[in-house]
Amino acid sequence: MSSADPSTMKALWVQRYGAPADVLHLADVPVPSPRAGQVRVRVHACAFNPADWAVCQGFFPLPPPRGIGFDVAGTVDAIGEGVADVNLGDPVFGVPDYLGYPTAGAAEYAVLKVWFAVPHGLSLEHAACLPMAVETATRSIDLLGLSKGQTIMINGGGTMTGFAAVQIALLRGAHVIASAGETFADRLRALGAKVTPYGEGMVERVREIAQGATDFALHTARVEGVLPDLIRIVGGDPRRVMSFSDFDEGGLGVRTTGREKEGVHRYDVLGDYARLAAIGQFAIPVTRTFTWEDWREAVEPSMAGRAHGKLLLIPGPR
Numbered sequence: 001m002s003s004a005d006p007s008t009m010k011a012l013w014v015q016r017y018g019a020p021a022d023v024l025h026l027a028d029v030p031v032p033s034p035r036a037g038q039v040r041v042r043v044h045a046c047a048f049n050p051a052d053w054a055v056c057q058g059f060f061p062l063p064p065p066r067g068i069g070f071d072v073a074g075t076v077d078a079i080g081e082g083v084a085d086v087n088l089g090d091p092v093f094g095v096p097d098y099l100g101y102p103t104a105g106a107a108e109y110a111v112l113k114v115w116f117a118v119p120h121g122l123s124l125e126h127a128a129c130l131p132m133a134v135e136t137a138t139r140s141i142d143l144l145g146l147s148k149g150q151t152i153m154i155n156g157g158g159t160m161t162g163f164a165a166v167q168i169a170l171l172r173g174a175h176v177i178a179s180a181g182e183t184f185a186d187r188l189r190a191l192g193a194k195v196t197p198y199g200e201g202m203v204e205r206v207r208e209i210a211q212g213a214t215d216f217a218l219h220t221a222r223v224e225g226v227l228p229d230l231i232r233i234v235g236g237d238p239r240r241v242m243s244f245s246d247f248d249e250g251g252l253g254v255r256t257t258g259r260e261k262e263g264v265h266r267y268d269v270l271g272d273y274a275r276l277a278a279i280g281q282f283a284i285p286v287t288r289t290f291t292w293e294d295w296r297e298a299v300e301p302s303m304a305g306r307a308h309g310k311l312l313l314i315p316g317p318r
Contacts, residue, residue, distance in 0.1 A: 006031045006108075006109065007030065007031060008028045008029065008030060008031060009028070009029060009030075009031045009103075009107055009108035009109050010026060010027070010028060010107065010108050010292060010315065011026075011027060011028075011029045011067045011103055011104075011106060011107035011108070012024055012025070012026060012027075012067060012068055012069070012106040012107070012295065012313075013025060013026070013027035013029060013065060013066070013067055014055065014056050014064045014065060014066055014067070014068065015064055015065050016064055017056065017057060017058035017064065018056065018057070019056070019057070020052070020053045020056040020057070020299050020303070021296060021299050021300070023056050023064075024056055024068070024296075024299075026292055026295075029067070029102075029103060029107070030103075031108075031109050032101045032103050032109065032110070032111045033078065033111075034078050034079065034080035034083075034111050035080050035081075035100070035111075036080050036081040036082050036083075037080055037081070037082050037083060038080040038083070038097060038111050038112060038113060039076050039078065039079050039080060039083055039086055039092070039111070039112050039115055040076070040077050040078035040079075040080075040109055040110065040111050040112070041072065041073075041074035041075060041076055041077055041092060041109065041110055041112060041115075042074050042075050042077045042108065042109060043072055043073075043074040043105060043106075043107060043108055043109060043110050043315050044073055044074040044075065044091075044124040044125075044128070044314070044315075045072070045073050045074070045124050045125045045127075045128035045289075045312045045313065045314055046069040046071060046072050046073075046105040046106045046107075046110075046128060046312065046313045046315070047069075047070075047071035047072075047105075047128050047129050047132070047310050047311070047312055047313075048069075048106075048290075048298050048302055048307075048310075048311045048312070048313065049070055049071065049132050049302075050222065050302065050303070051070055051132065052068040052069060052070065052106070052302075053299065053302065053303050055068050056068065062098065062099075065102060066098075066102040066103070066104065067098075067102065067103040067104040067105070067106055067107055068104055068105070068106050069096065069104040069105025069106030069107065069110070069313070070095060070096065070098065070104065070105060070131065070132050071093075071095070071105060071128050071129065071130070071131045071132050072093065072094060072095070072096055072105035072110050072112065072128060072131075073091070073092070073093035073094075073118060073124040073125070073127040073128035074091070074092070074093075074110070074124065075089055075090065075091055075092070076088055076089060076090045076092055077109060086115070086117075090117065091117070091118040091124060091127075092112070092115040092116060092117055092118060093115065093116060093118055093124070093127035093128055093130060093131065093270075093274065094112040094113075094114045094115030094116060094131060094267075094270070095112060095113055095114040095115075095131050095132075095135075095267065096110045096111060096112055096113065097111050097112065097113035100113070106295075106313050106315075107315070108315050114131075114267045114270070116270050116271040116274055117271070117274075118274065119274055119275050119278040120278065121278035121279065122274055122277050122278040125286055125289070125312055125314070126277060126283070126284070126286065127274060127277075128310075128312060129160070129284035129285075129286060129310040129312070130270060130273060130274060130277065130284060131267070131270060132161070133160045133161045133163070133164040133284050133310075134164050134168070134266075134269060134270055134273045134284075135265060135266050135267055135269070135270065136161050136164075136244060136257060137161050137162075137164040137165035137168050137220075138168055138266040138269050139257060139264070139265065139266045140165065140218055140242050140244065140257045141165060141168055141169060141172070141218070142266065143242060143255065143257065143260050144216045144218065144240070144242050144255075145216075146169060146172065146174050146215070146216055147172075147174070148172060148173035148174065149173060149174070149175070150174050150175070150215040150216070151174065151175040151176075151177065151210050151214045151215050151216075152169050152174055152175070152176055152177070152214060152215060152216045152217065152218060153176075153177045153178070153179070153206050153210070153214045153216070153217040153218070153230070153233050153234075154166055154169070154176060154177070154178045154179070154193075154217075154218045154220060155178075155179050155217060155218065155219045155220060155221050155223075155226060155230060156178075156179065156180070156219065156220035156221025156222075156223070157178030157179060157180040157184060157188045157193065157195065157220075158180040158181055158183055158184035158185075158188075158308070159220045159221055159222070159305075160284055160285075160307075160309065160310055161220050161244060162178070162180075162218075162220035162221065163184065163187075163188075163284065163285075164284060165218055165220060166178050166188055166191060166193050167191060167282055167283075168273075170191060170192050170193065171276075171281075171282075175194075175210075176192070176193040176194065177193065177194045177195075177196065177206050177209050177210060177214065178193045178194070178195050178196075179195075179196055179197065179198050179202060179206075179221070180195055180197075180198075181197070181198065183308045184308075185197075187285075194209050196209065198221075198223075202229060203229050203232045203233055206233050207233060210233075212235075213233065213234055213235030213236075214233055214234055214235075215234070215240065216234060216240050216241070216242070217230040217231075217233050217234050217240065217241045217242070218241075218242050218243075218244075219241065219242065219243040219244065219254075220244050221305075222245070222305050227241065227243070227252055227254050228252065230254070231252060231254070238252050238253035238254045238255075239253060239254075239255060241254045241255065242254070242255045242256070242257055243255070243256050243257065244256075244257050244258075245258075284309075284310055285309040285310065286309055286310045286311075286312055287307055287308050287309030287310060287311060288309075288311055288312070289311075289312045289313075289314045290311065290312065290313050290314065291313075291314055291315075291316055292315065292316065295313055298311045298313070
């Protein structure tokens with residue numbers, strides 16, 4: 001069932017691996033059709049993530065040609081067989097089926113494998129910021145086994161997954177110490193986290209705040225060479241340190257979120273955090289929006305870790 005039958009659409013498209021600014025371009029590609037158990041949305045907003053640039057560079061097993069974009073919000077445009085929980089025109093957010101289709105979220109239309117209703121009070125732009133940050137942070141915290149009353153050090157509280165992790169840990173009743181720059185330090189303190197700057201002396205500062213070793217540490221910043229410090233912060237046990245990416249080149253024994261065998265994607269929590277966001281109890285900040293005309297301006301600050309919030313593509317009308 002669909003409201004229209006478009007044949008082509010605009011999308012950001014990768015034809016070969018390489019530097020994102022070199023290999024990404026705006027292209028006209030076929031519009032995907034939803035299979036059974038899926039929906040297609042007219043994309044209103046797609047969040048850019050470091051993972052998008054990793055796709056361009058060949059760091060994921062997603063060979064070109066293909067699109068990018070893992071976080072999407074839009075209105076339901078077509079409904080696959082067996083789907084009964086949405087209607088045409090409903091506002092939803094979720095995760096594109098990036099394994100089943102060459103196209104993804106940075107496009108005019110996207111087929112979603114996971115979706116949730118956008119609750120009243122939450123904009124489509126802010127809904128599009130939630131999936132990857134919330135899912136990755138939740139899965140990492142679950143894998144660590146963080147419990148109420150325990151203390152976690154989050155290295156990179158100003159990254160968007162780190163910012164989500166701080167809020168999730170606090171909502172679970174944990175004590176949070178976050179490293180962050182000046183951009184997000186005050187916001188993190190307002191949430192209830194203790195904040196320390198990066199750099200020399202961080203181990204001593206964190207252990208002073210915690211009055212000893214923390215129970216766990218979560219590495220979210222795109223900075224290498226800090227894992228030995230995080231191991232010291234937790235008292236020497238590398239299994240109490242989790243990293244979003246595989247920075248453990250020295251074989252220190254630190255765990256990696258995406259490589260843990262028991263790790264299961266936590267898409268099930270997205271609706272809960274959307275409802276919290278709608279009433280102002282959870283947030284992923286938006287720094288800037290882009291269109292088909294200026295999307296290239298998002299690449300450099302995102303890759304350099306200077307986005308200071310989510311960067312969103314707003315595809316707009318054809």
